[in-house]
Amino acid sequence: MIDRHGETQELLAGYVLQSLSSEDAAEADRLLTEHVPGCSECRMMLDAFQAVTGELSLDADPVRPPDPLLPRIHREMEPRGRWGARSTPGRLVAAVASVALVVGVGGLALAQHGGPSTPQVPTADVQELADYVIQHHPIQQQPLGGNAQELSAPGVQELFVYGRGVPFPGPGLVYRLWAVSRHHATHLHDFLPYPDGTVLVRLAVDPSSFDHLLVTVEPAGSQPSEPGDPAWPEAG
């Protein structure tokens, strides 16, 4: 009999260090949505390991950052840009873009990432991708409630769910992503934010198969039959 908690926690140790390779990362992703939320022992271990990664930072000697850094940050602390939502909490962006588009973007080469669901796609890549799509392409935006937006561009083949500052949905709960068409909702993926609030999921989805995306909060490991409560109340 395999020790489920031990096996899970061994993966969690690599997960908080961001050192899992794609296969293990996919397994960790699965355990994080199916097992961890409902297991107080593993949740406690996840939080403890996360704290250790914060503590470990202190082994590096402190260094005074360059003086211009704080003024630069101060200047940017004003709400700015067309993404006014950037200054507000809990935004989640589902950015949809094609592989062809991405490969053409300054060598971002997201296509080199493994697996159909790669939770550890570097944040910077997706953010840059989202910015690029917004700046250079005719995109459609649909609110997903709260500050979440669905972005879609022509020629879509892949779906990125990207968010920062996304709060944990609560003990025993996960976020669940649905593709909704007029008559039914198809379950796409369950996810949890990284302990630092980052969400990053990559899925291969045929965009013509649904009308819009929906994110709900559901009990971890539950059967995805019908969408429950939306994760974020309708904006406005």
Added chain:
Amino acid sequence: MRDGDRDDLEFHRRLSEGDRGAFDELYRRYAGAAYGLAYRVTGQQILAQDVVHDAFMALWRTPEAFDPARGPFRTFFLALVHHRAVDLVRRESRLRARSERAANLEPLVGEDPADAIAEESYLGVRRKEVREALASLPSEQRQVLEMAYFGGKTQVQIAEELGIPLGTVKTRTFAAMRKLRAALEEIS
């Protein structure tokens, strides 16, 4: 709870309400630790600046990502800095073929004492404890941990570099994390 952590909670609460003074105070407290960490992971000052910039901007824009129920602000924020530093290193290493980053970095800007920072005493105390805990690890566990944490390497890369099975890397990492956790709890 330590005094330093309790003060952080209050600063974070005020920051959440849009108090820039509280933001500046958290910057004063953590910019040095964050920059030192980011520099050690990325090995480049320009990248380290970006990491620290992004981490503080994220803090300002989405303060609710920190949940006090899950641990002190200190570990949340520095884990966030680490997360971003590793992100950036991985991305950089794909964008250009990078030569081996120095495992042991040169001191940042000579030995100019002006670059050393006067650190809050509670952070200095904790730093000593963390180093003590790290030193208590068996060397082979400490090695894989440092390669992952400061080197930004995946477990597969570590296994290849050390010429040991992946399973061994996982076991050592897990053991190291558990021991560190226990040691840090015991010390504090």
